[in-house]
Structures are given as structure tokens and as C-alpha cells.
Amino acid sequence: MIIVRTVSDLRTALRERRDTPVGLVPTMGALHEGHLTLVRAARAENRTVVMSIFVNPTQFDEQADLAAYPRTEDRDAALAAEAGVDIVFAPDAAEMYPTGFATTVRIAGPVTETLEGAQRGRAHFDGVATIVTKLLLAALPDAAYFGAKDAQQVAVLQRLVADLDLPVRLVVCPTSRDADGLARSSRNARLTADERARALAIPRALQAVTDAAAAGLADVEALRARGLAELAGEGIDLEYLALVDPATFEPAAALDRPVLVAVAARVGRTRLIDNTVISAHAVGPGPLSQEGA
Numbered sequence: 001m002i003i004v005r006t007v008s009d010l011r012t013a014l015r016e017r018r019d020t021p022v023g024l025v026p027t028m029g030a031l032h033e034g035h036l037t038l039v040r041a042a043r044a045e046n047r048t049v050v051m052s053i054f055v056n057p058t059q060f061d062e063q064a065d066l067a068a069y070p071r072t073e074d075r076d077a078a079l080a081a082e083a084g085v086d087i088v089f090a091p092d093a094a095e096m097y098p099t100g101f102a103t104t105v106r107i108a109g110p111v112t113e114t115l116e117g118a119q120r121g122r123a124h125f126d127g128v129a130t131i132v133t134k135l136l137l138a139a140l141p142d143a144a145y146f147g148a149k150d151a152q153q154v155a156v157l158q159r160l161v162a163d164l165d166l167p168v169r170l171v172v173c174p175t176s177r178d179a180d181g182l183a184r185s186s187r188n189a190r191l192t193a194d195e196r197a198r199a200l201a202i203p204r205a206l207q208a209v210t211d212a213a214a215a216g217l218a219d220v221e222a223l224r225a226r227g228l229a230e231l232a233g234e235g236i237d238l239e240y241l242a243l244v245d246p247a248t249f250e251p252a253a254a255l256d257r258p259v260l261v262a263v264a265a266r267v268g269r270t271r272l273i274d275n276t277v278i279s280a281h282a283v284g285p286g287p288l289s290q291e292g293a
Ligand code: PAF
Pocket: 026, 027, 028, 054, 056, 059, 128, 131, 132, 150, 153
């Protein structure tokens, strides 16, 4: 495995590999099993696997969150090598945002303005769309791999790729969960034992909505109420629990098509998100019954 730090070196390293498939796993480092799941999916489909590691400052709405974001490059590089990554692209901020940088990629509409966009400010998805566009153009991969936990990010990037006709296939891998059902996230490392126990109300809430839909409850507000009941009294600070269209993020009016149930909550100082997809006709197993949970 090699580590490159500039777009130019990345392109040079990829030049002789272009005639076989290249997969890109974009990350902000602090790797956990969820990232390694993405690498394994990329490894299975490509001759060359590139992982980018870049803590993208433009997508952080809180300076404190950016400062506290774990940076563990040596450990990340060792894990990436072990998982079969061929090239780590780890630029610094000056490489990605040189002096004079003045371009923003902005996707309009509810997909960027609601839920995460409303809580974190629309600059969050501007930052994500801009950096992912740059990473895709730097690596020109055949496929790029993202986790379903960031469902709104996935919807934004699908819109981006469709609107700009970017020649890349986006692969969405199922949310990776710890044995207790908590979705894996680099931020989980900040939870105390007590906070972690309280955070389990989040997958329980998603499971409650899934179970209610599987039992035939189809009213969107009643389904939401099932989730809220599970979260109440757990000492967590709910930002939203919403049932939305998974592609547009417009509010779901009925369970006549797949509906994304998305949650964001703060547990102590840590902000967590999670989601699941339900539909009246094909209800999935829910977060607490998924393989790997
Ligand atoms: O999901 C993430 O880790 C980041 O949002 C991404 C896609 C690497 C862009 O910085």
C-alpha cells in the first residue's frame, strides 16, 4: 500500500491501473469496522482500491466538532493496509482548498435543506458535495462506496452524480452495527459507558417503528409516535425523528412506497444519527435484527 498526499501523485499512481476497475472509499479517517466493510465491498469489485482520508473542514458546522474529530492516521493506514487498500490518498487542507479556492457545489431542495441540512446548516452538504466532487475528479473511480448510515449524504451524492452525469457508480453498503445494535460511528468513541447505554434507545426506536409497520400500522404520524415513545425519558436530546422519502427527503405522507425513518440525537456531547427503511409491503428486519448487529 502506498500513501500519496497530492492530487497529482494520486493521478500518477492510478495512471497505469486505469484499464482495470478502480474503487474509491472516501473517509475522514478514525476508521472503524463500518469503513472496513466499505473497503471489503470495494475490494470484491475492483482491481485497485483507493481510500481517501481527509477531515474536510468545510462540512463541519461547529469548530469544536472539527477540532475534536479524531485524527489517527498511523492507525488508519495500518487498518487500511490490512483490509486490502492499495492507495491511501491523505491530502492536507491546503492541497484540497488552496489559496484562492472559490468554488462550491450546491444541491438545492429538501434533500439538502431538511433534517441534517436544517440542523447543521446548508453549508454542511455544500461542503460534502464539494469535497466528494473533488475526490471523484481526483481519483476518477469506477465505483465509490458509502455507508447507509449517512442516508441523507447518500441521497445528496446520488443527486449530484445524476445531475452532473458523473461517470461513477455509487455503492451504498448497509449500516454496520455493534452487537448491541448501535450504528458504528467514529463519534461513538466519545461516549461514556452510561451515554452509550442511553444511546441504544436510538436503534430501539427504529426497531419499534419497523415492528409497528410490520404489524400493519400504516399511519405515518402513528409510526413516528412509536419511535418517539421509545426515545422518551432516556436522557437523550432528540433533534429529529422523521419519516421521509429516501431520495428527496420530502416528508412521507403514506406508507405506499419505501419510507426512510431518520433520527438524530445528542447523547451528552456526542451527536448521533441513524436510520432504517420501512414500507408496508416489504418491511426489512430493522436495525436490531440485521446481520452484524
Ligand atoms: O462520510 C464521510 O466520512 C464524509 O462525509 C465524506 C464522504 C468522506 C466527505 O468528507
